[in-house]
Amino acid sequence: MREALEFLELYYKERQAEMAKKEGFLSKSERVDQVKTSIETTGTYAHTFDELQHGARVAWRNAPKCSNRGYWAGLKLLDCRHVKSNEGMFDSCLKHLTQAMSTGSSEAFITVFPPSHPRVKTSGPQIWNGQLLQYAAYQTKDGVMGDPANLLFTEMLSSRFGWRGPKDGIRSEHDYLPLIIQSSPE
Secondary structure (H helix, E strand, C coil): CHHHHHHHHHHHHHHHHHHCCCCCCCCHHHHHHHHHHHHHHHCCCCCCHHHHHHHHHHHHHCCCCCCCHHHHHHCEEEECCCCCCHHHHHHHHHHHHHHHCCCCCCCCEEEECCCCCCCCCCCCCEECCCCCCCECEEEECCEEEECHHHHHHHHHHHHHHCCCCCCCCCCCCCCECCCCEECCCC
16 A cells, blocks of 8 residues: 555656646545555555556666666557457567557557456466567577577477477577467466
8 A cells, every 4th residue: 555655646746737637637635545445445456547657657767777767758658458368468569569660760668468466376467588579599519599698598498388499490699589478377
């Protein structure tokens, strides 16, 4: 509850002037009451689109080791909290890539899928890859071919899922890894 109220305090401090002009925008006290009621009855609450986008932007803005954080205000949210299937997640990832590169220069996007529920002991949707586009890595007699940071992930794909690299069997240092998506833990 404390974290939710702290976030709302920050959100209203930074966004109220702009958002107050929008139809349906709740006053801070109305939204706090709504969130408290939801947390008390369900254990959680759902962010509005703008709250979620601003929260993602603030997280990027406050990431001290990120050299690109100066672009935090332009981060665009693709809200996919309604997506429940692996196919839907995959389509959303393709949409993310398409939109991010549609202008000819990469734009900053974040795609958000449904969260896990705090009262449920299982995890929510997951993308196993660290990034949507990554190169595989293969151990050779001469060292590692490809992206060494992905050697363990590539080996796990091989041992757990039987992935062997490109369909033509010709490995290179620029082989894209398959995207591993898990919409639910089952």
